[in-house]
Amino acid sequence: MAWEWGEEEEDNKIVCIIFNPGKHLMKIAITGGKGGTGKSTISTALAMELSHEHKVLLIDADVECPDDHIILPTTREKVKNVHAMLPSFNPENCSKCGSCSEVCRENAVVFIKDKYPFIISRQCNGCGACLLACPSSALKEGQQVIGTIYQGQHQQPPGRNSNNLLLVWSEMDVGCESTSLVVNATREYAASMVSEYDHVLIDTAAGTHCNVISAMMGVDLALAVTEPTPLGKHDLKLILQLLKIMKIPTQIIVNKSTIGDSNLIEEVSRDNSVPLIQEIPYEREILKKHSRGQLVIHKTIEELANTITVKFLGGTHK
Amino acid sequence: MKTITILSGKGGAGKSTLTASLSVTLANKNKVVAIDCDADAPNLALVLGLDEENFDSWEPLTTGAKIQFSKDKCKSLKFCPNCPGLQKCMNACNFSAITWNTEEDLPEINELLCVGCGACQLACPTGALTLKKVENARIGVGKTQYGFPIISGQLKIGESGSGNVVNALRMKASEIAEDIQADYMILDAAAGVGCPVIASLRGIDYVILITEPTSAAFWDLKRAIELVDHFNIPCGAVINRWGINKDFTYQLQDYFQTNNIPLLGMIPYDTRFIEALVNLKPAVVYEPNFKTIFEDIMNNCLLNLQEISNAISQ
Numbered sequence: 001m002a003w004e005w006g007e008e009e010e011d012n013k014i015v016c017i018i019f020n021p022g023k024h025l026m027k028i029a030i031t032g033g034k035g036g037t038g039k040s041t042i043s044t045a046l047a048m049e050l051s052h053e054h055k056v057l058l059i060d061a062d063v064e065c066p067d068d069h070i071i072l073p074t075t076r077e078k079v080k081n082v083h084a085m086l087p088s089f090n091p092e093n094c095s096k097c098g099s100c101s102e103v104c105r106e107n108a109v110v111f112i113k114d115k116y117p118f119i120i121s122r123q124c125n126g127c128g129a130c131l132l133a134c135p136s137s138a139l140k141e142g143q144q145v146i147g148t149i150y151q152g153q154h155q156q157p158p159g160r161n162s163n164n165l166l167l168v169w170s171e172m173d174v175g176c177e178s179t180s181l182v183v184n185a186t187r188e189y190a191a192s193m194v195s196e197y198d199h200v201l202i203d204t205a206a207g208t209h210c211n212v213i214s215a216m217m218g219v220d221l222a223l224a225v226t227e228p229t230p231l232g233k234h235d236l237k238l239i240l241q242l243l244k245i246m247k248i249p250t251q252i253i254v255n256k257s258t259i260g261d262s263n264l265i266e267e268v269s270r271d272n273s274v275p276l277i278q279e280i281p282y283e284r285e286i287l288k289k290h291s292r293g294q295l296v297i298h299k300t301i302e303e304l305a306n307t308i309t310v311k312f313l314g315g316t317h318k
Numbered sequence: 319m320k321t322i323t324i325l326s327g328k329g330g331a332g333k334s335t336l337t338a339s340l341s342v343t344l345a346n347k348n349k350v351v352a353i354d355c356d357a358d359a360p361n362l363a364l365v366l367g368l369d370e371e372n373f374d375s376w377e378p379l380t381t382g383a384k385i386q387f388s389k390d391k392c393k394s395l396k397f398c399p400n401c402p403g404l405q406k407c408m409n410a411c412n413f414s415a416i417t418w419n420t421e422e423d424l425p426e427i428n429e430l431l432c433v434g435c436g437a438c439q440l441a442c443p444t445g446a447l448t449l450k451k452v453e454n455a456r457i458g459v460g461k462t463q464y465g466f467p468i469i470s471g472q473l474k475i476g477e478s479g480s481g482n483v484v485n486a487l488r489m490k491a492s493e494i495a496e497d498i499q500a501d502y503m504i505l506d507a508a509a510g511v512g513c514p515v516i517a518s519l520r521g522i523d524y525v526i527l528i529t530e531p532t533s534a535a536f537w538d539l540k541r542a543i544e545l546v547d548h549f550n551i552p553c554g555a556v557i558n559r560w561g562i563n564k565d566f567t568y569q570l571q572d573y574f575q576t577n578n579i580p581l582l583g584m585i586p587y588d589t590r591f592i593e594a595l596v597n598l599k600p601a602v603v604y605e606p607n608f609k610t611i612f613e614d615i616m617n618n619c620l621l622n623l624q625e626i627s628n629a630i631s632q
Contacts, residue, residue: 037330064510067328067533070537105383174548179510179512206358209514214431230598261596292533
């Protein structure tokens with residue numbers, strides 16, 4: 001990768017500057033730890049803003065509750081089902097030894113002595129350990145559907161190029177527990193198209209566990225969206241810890257900046273030397289749009305798109 | 319004892335706000351145990367004004383597992399007649415946690431992606447990969463200033479297994495509930511509909527769905543209802559911030575009516591809820607005028623629970 005890291009004094013604050021000589025595809029994750037801070041609102045608005053000048057691929061990696069397709073008017077095209085491995089059982093070969101159940105860490109294989117094992121498909125994460133443990137080849141590789149991948153072109157007003165923004169999202173089947181497998185499959189599908197795009201934005205789920213980790217694997221920049229409340233602060237610290245472990249350069253965005261106490265987030269920004277690059281106010285107009293499931297168009301999103309383009313992509317915006 | 323889970327699908331819909339105020343309201347006349355089942359981003363204790371440092375106890379949880387790799391043993395693979403260069407471990411991993419370093423001709427394990435399933439250990443003929451138990455979370459027990467205990471967890475950053483953490487939290491909470499002879503156990507679920515949420519729904523008596531009149535929250539609510547139906551749990555609903563979109567609020571009311579989900583109460587849109595959060599107080603304590611809102615929700619919920627148990631016993 002043609003990346004260089006540098007540190008520069010700016011207003012007595014150490015900030016990380018990423019140099020991007022020449023044109024380089026940039027993968028940006030939008031995350032935040034806490035739910036409801038505005039990840040989807042900002043992802044869709046930013047994707048829209050960037051798509052005026054660039055080709056943008058937006059991936060909604062919150063496969064449990066994907067919301068970007070509600071906010072962004074797009075076509076809806078089913079791409080494919082997501083499959084996970086599910087062992088298929090052949091009782092003829094089974095010696096009722098129970099090794100399959102012993103190795104299963106998901107408790108998905110129930111074994112009672114002298115009985116055939118029973119596989120609970122919804123609990124199976126498709127790791128395949130039971131297949132490897134079975135001494136008599138009674139378990140073979142099968143599969144189950146755990147979700148569906150969709151995509152949609154952003155519907156622009158007539159006369160404007162509508163191929164500038166593509167949304168890819170997935171819906172995990174309800175009751176399934178292997179969220180990160182669906183996230184991986186979604187990213188894998190999107191990866192086959194990235195060469196056609198200038199920017200890739202990845203909107204993650206709330207939280208810090210495996211599905212969020214899978215969504216952010218290999219991104220070049222993360223935008224941590226938070227709100228100025230003690231809860232926002234608490235969860236921001238957690239996601240910053242994760243981003244540090246994953247060695248992902250990060251910037252903070254404070255949404256609903258006019259409510260609560262802005263010192264809370266400034267303190268985290270200072271303590272962790274992670275710059276706070278944008279504040280988005282809590283305005284009745286934004287709230288109204290959000291409640292109707294409409295795209296938010298606001299000058300702060302324009303500023304954000306500008307900052308990202310100029311600061312991280314070495315280009316100009318508008 | 320009755321167990322109630324607060325669920326929304328969408329993050330930021332008001333689960334912790336409702337859980338805190340409802341627990342405080344219930345605790346006036348009952349023995350209550352509250353559990354924060356969001357071990358990824360636990361917020362309930364904060365809303366109840368309890369700092370992590372002021373918990374009575376924290377204990378480590380070791381339900382996680384990670385693969386450990388021995389280079390020396392792996393090197394012997396080259397001399398293993400069974401499978402030189404077959405990269406069995408990498409092929410066995412269904413989570414893309416093992417990649418091949420072609421320069422050194424060795425596997426590389428990405429600890430962040432390793433779910434600790436042990437498939438690679440079973441596939442490896444040299445014993446170079448071993449599954450080790452790791453501390454993946456810690457579990458805390460605290461006493462709120464409102465007289466009831468709270469059980470809260472914190473997933474270790476970068477570790478997996480948040481479903482297991484919820485199971486452990488619920489086990490701990492059950493011990494405490496038995497000790498104090500609790501009447502109600504209130505679970506504050508995580509966002510989404512994935513494994514930690516599913517772990518917060520197993521064997522539950524009642525679910526309170528909380529939503530707000532926004533398209534995104536409604537969409538996610540429907541996913542949450544699908545999950546609740548999947549487990550066949552009775553539920554009631556609360557509409558939060560109803561003032562932000564009145565027309566949508568009426569639509570939500572219609573939706574609940576058509577789907578036979580009792581509406582337990584409505585919480586207005588009011589900036590004092592945010593002030594309460596900033597002041598680390600449950601809304602019901604911060605603003606006594608909110609008392610009736612949560613009392614109504616509680617009474618309707620208990621009434622519905624009673625109706626359900628009557629129906630079952632008949």
